[in-house]
Amino acid sequence: MTNANNIAATASTISQLLNGLDHDGSTSSASAGPADDVSSIMRSPWDPFHCADWDMQQPSATCLARIKRDIWSVFKDPPPGMFIAPDPDNITKIHALIVGPFDTPYEGGFFYFLIRCPPD
Numbered sequence: 421m422t423n424a425n426n427i428a429a430t431a432s433t434i435s436q437l438l439n440g441l442d443h444d445g446s447t448s449s450a451s452a453g454p455a456d457d458v459s460s461i462m463r464s465p466w467d468p469f470h471c472a473d474w475d476m477q478q479p480s481a482t483c484l485a486r487i488k489r490d491i492w493s494v495f496k497d498p499p500p501g502m503f504i505a506p507d508p509d510n511i512t513k514i515h516a517l518i519v520g521p522f523d524t525p526y527e528g529g530f531f532y533f534l535i536r537c538p539p540d
Contacts, residue, residue: 504517
């Protein structure tokens with residue numbers, strides 16, 4: 421029963437932190453508590469399709485050659501259950517789909533990734 425008590429205590433602590441409360445139940449006096457951090461993240465979530473720094477820069481010739489070589493090597497000898505496709509508008513954005521391998525907890529799962537390559 422101690423595991424259930426530990427889980428309940430942890431859940432209570434997390435709930436209090438997210439609600440901006442101290443462990444004793446009083447309201448936190450800090451102006452920027454964990455609840456403020458979470459809400460600021462949720463108001464302006466990071467968008468992997470658009471990165472202000474990388475989208476403003478043109479990829480170097482070396483960068484493009486390396487990306488093409490790496491994509492070609494995956495196309496030529498693909499790992500089992502992995503599929504990739506470069507974005508048609510920007511080769512530095514690569515879409516990847518990985519199918520969960522047989523006899524693992526990930527079996528039957530489809531995992532989508534967006535791989536961003538820096539312009540250098």
